[in-house]
Amino acid sequence: MKRKAIITALLALVWATGWAQVQTTTALVGSWSGKLEGGSMTLTIVFNLEQTDGYVKVTMDSPDQSVKGIPAKKECLTDDSLAVKIEPLDITYCARLKDGKLDGTFTQMGFSVPLVLTKGLEELKRPQHPQPPYPYTTEEVSFRNEKDSATLAGTICWPVGYNPKAKKKPAVVLFISGSGQENRDEELFDHKPFLVIADYLARQGIASLRYDDRATGASKGGDLRNATSEDFARDAAAGLEYLRSRKAFGKVGVIGHSEGGLIGFILGAQGLTDFLVSLAGPGVKGDTLGASQQNRALELMGMPASKAAGEIRQEERIQKSPWLRWFVDYDPSENISKTKCPVFALNGDLDWQVISSLNLPGIERNLPKSKKNRIKEYPGLNHFFQHCTTGATHEYRQIEETISPEVLSDIAEWINNTVH
Numbered sequence: 001m002k003r004k005a006i007i008t009a010l011l012a013l014v015w016a017t018g019w020a021q022v023q024t025t026t027a028l029v030g031s032w033s034g035k036l037e038g039g040s041m042t043l044t045i046v047f048n049l050e051q052t053d054g055y056v057k058v059t060m061d062s063p064d065q066s067v068k069g070i071p072a073k074k075e076c077l078t079d080d081s082l083a084v085k086i087e088p089l090d091i092t093y094c095a096r097l098k099d100g101k102l103d104g105t106f107t108q109m110g111f112s113v114p115l116v117l118t119k120g121l122e123e124l125k126r127p128q129h130p131q132p133p134y135p136y137t138t139e140e141v142s143f144r145n146e147k148d149s150a151t152l153a154g155t156i157c158w159p160v161g162y163n164p165k166a167k168k169k170p171a172v173v174l175f176i177s178g179s180g181q182e183n184r185d186e187e188l189f190d191h192k193p194f195l196v197i198a199d200y201l202a203r204q205g206i207a208s209l210r211y212d213d214r215a216t217g218a219s220k221g222g223d224l225r226n227a228t229s230e231d232f233a234r235d236a237a238a239g240l241e242y243l244r245s246r247k248a249f250g251k252v253g254v255i256g257h258s259e260g261g262l263i264g265f266i267l268g269a270q271g272l273t274d275f276l277v278s279l280a281g282p283g284v285k286g287d288t289l290g291a292s293q294q295n296r297a298l299e300l301m302g303m304p305a306s307k308a309a310g311e312i313r314q315e316e317r318i319q320k321s322p323w324l325r326w327f328v329d330y331d332p333s334e335n336i337s338k339t340k341c342p343v344f345a346l347n348g349d350l351d352w353q354v355i356s357s358l359n360l361p362g363i364e365r366n367l368p369k370s371k372k373n374r375i376k377e378y379p380g381l382n383h384f385f386q387h388c389t390t391g392a393t394h395e396y397r398q399i400e401e402t403i404s405p406e407v408l409s410d411i412a413e414w415i416n417n418t419v420h
Contacts, residue, residue: 026056027079032102032117043394044122045106045115047072047084047093058084060091063122064394066189124190128402130199136160141209142218143242145235150222152235154184154211157202164248171419172207172249173277174239176232178258179323181224183217184210186257189397193384196402197255197411204412208255209243211235228326229259233266240272251419253341255411256281258354258383261345265332268339275418277411278345280354280383283336283362286327287312289354296352300392333366342372344414346407348381350391372418378407 026049033046046061058072076083080097082104093115095104106115139156159170175194177186185192198208214222214235222235236254243252253275256264261281267273282289287309294312295305318324345363347356356377364375382391385407386399 026077028077028082028097028102029056030119031121032119033122034102034115034117036106036113036115038113041392041394042398044397045117046121047082047102047117049077049082058082060084060086060093063190064397066397124397125400126191126402127400128196129192130195134199134202136162136202141242143211143238145214145222145238148214148222148227148231148234150214150235150238151220152211152214152239153218153220154209154239155198157198157208157210159202159205159207161205162207169248169250170205170207171251171253171415172209172243173201173253173255173415174236174243174273175208175210176236176254176256176260176263177213178260181213181216183212186210188384191384191396191402193257193403197408200408201412201415204416206412206415207249209239211239226322228323229263229330230266230326232259233263236260236263236267237270237272240267251275253277253415253419255279258282262330262332265335265339268341268343269335271340273341275342275415276339276344277415278343278363279385280347280351280356281345281359281363282332282354283345283359283364283366285309285331285333286329289359290328292355292358293353296355300352300390333362336363336366337368340368342370342418343367344374344376344411344418346374346376346378346385346410348378348383348385348391350380350388351383352391352393353383374414376410378404381407 029049029051031046031048033044036043036045043062044064046063048059048061049056056077058074060070060072061068070086072084072086074084082102083094085092090109092107093104095102095117102117104115105112137158141156142151142153144151162170182188185195194210198210201208212219215224240252243249251274254264254267254273255277257279258281261278264276264278264281268276290312291307291309294307298305312318313328318328345360347354347360349356360375360377367373380387381404382388384396385403386401387404388395388399
């Protein structure tokens with residue numbers, strides 16, 4: 001019970017602002033990682049001891065939650081002992097070096113569990129990540145969203161065997177990432193789902209363009225502070241316009257994940273895309289989706305679901321964020337109803353972020369009827385379309401699979417059957 005309480009508190013981690021006390025050098029410099037056990041849940045914890053200008057600072061990572069660089073205050077640091085505190089999260093860790101490992105106790109909110117750390121970072125297996133040499137060619141490109149003064153940098157994957165002189169031109173997809181600033185691979189939790197999908201599509205005769213979000217990676221410019229999904233939709237629209245300007249492709253479509261699926265329907269309503277693959281895209285109003293997310297997260301932590309849509313609007317974080325204020329008010333039904341192009345909407349039934357039983361019916365209910373449309377729910381898959389146990393966030397990084405092979409096959413098959 002105590003272990004579960006610690007894990008639950010960590011699952012609610014927010015970015016901590018704090019400070020790191022400095023100290024002269026120590027033999028413990030480096031990264032130390034281990035597993036924090038809490039009943040059926042396990043979290044990877046990393047403490048980084050970095051020497052800079054003769055001093056050592058300490059930070060903590062919780063990579064299973066995609067949280068890195070939390071500043072820690074050192075209370076004791078020698079060649080064989082470490083004691084640190086993270087006051088905003090009420091965390092302490094005290095350990096001694098024993099048989100080459102830091103053997104200690106992790107405490108949060110008065111609850112304590114053992115935590116043994118080994119020097120070095122955890123080596124993760126990612127069997128689906130493609131490795132060079134590739135059987136296809138790639139091209140580094142950039143395109144411009146003039147209205148928002150944003151230059152987006154990306155990579156085109158040409159299909160295997162592509163011949164620019166061939167009469168038949170390949171279909172191409174533009175990838176649109178989920179919420180938050182992400183690179184062209186949509187890299188999260190040490191997975192690169194867009195890279196894996198692009199590689200698979202290239203082997204199935206389909207070209208693609210994936211790009212770094214505005215002001216991220218090699219992309220430059222574009223306001224972030226006040227940007228909403230409508231602004232990001234203009235970035236994607238510029239990508240579609242660029243692809244058409246190349247005159248090297250047949251049908252030009254979109255693959256959007258999560259918020260990217262929402263953006264896909266904005267583009268679809270404007271008639272800017274020839275086809276749309278919505279990977280866990282929202283099908284209901286933002287406040288309803290937000291309440292369903294929070295309730296499912298509470299259930300996964302063993303707590304009662306109690307959030308109502310109206311409560312979501314009152315949260316301080318909503319009021320402070322232009323993106324969130326826009327999102328809770330946004331109802332996708334109108335744009336879905338105006339999308340005339342073929343649509344493949346898919347979702348996993350263990351997705352807690354965009355719940356399939358709520359959002360897929362919302363899409364199906366509003367989407368114009370067409371024999372080319374496809375709506376599919378996949379059993380046992382999470383928000384990233386990985387086979388999983390519960391769908392909880394802390395599982396994403398621990399799962400070796402990046403994306404279900406069935407999902408990859410279905411996307412490629414649907415595109416090839418739809419656009420030709």
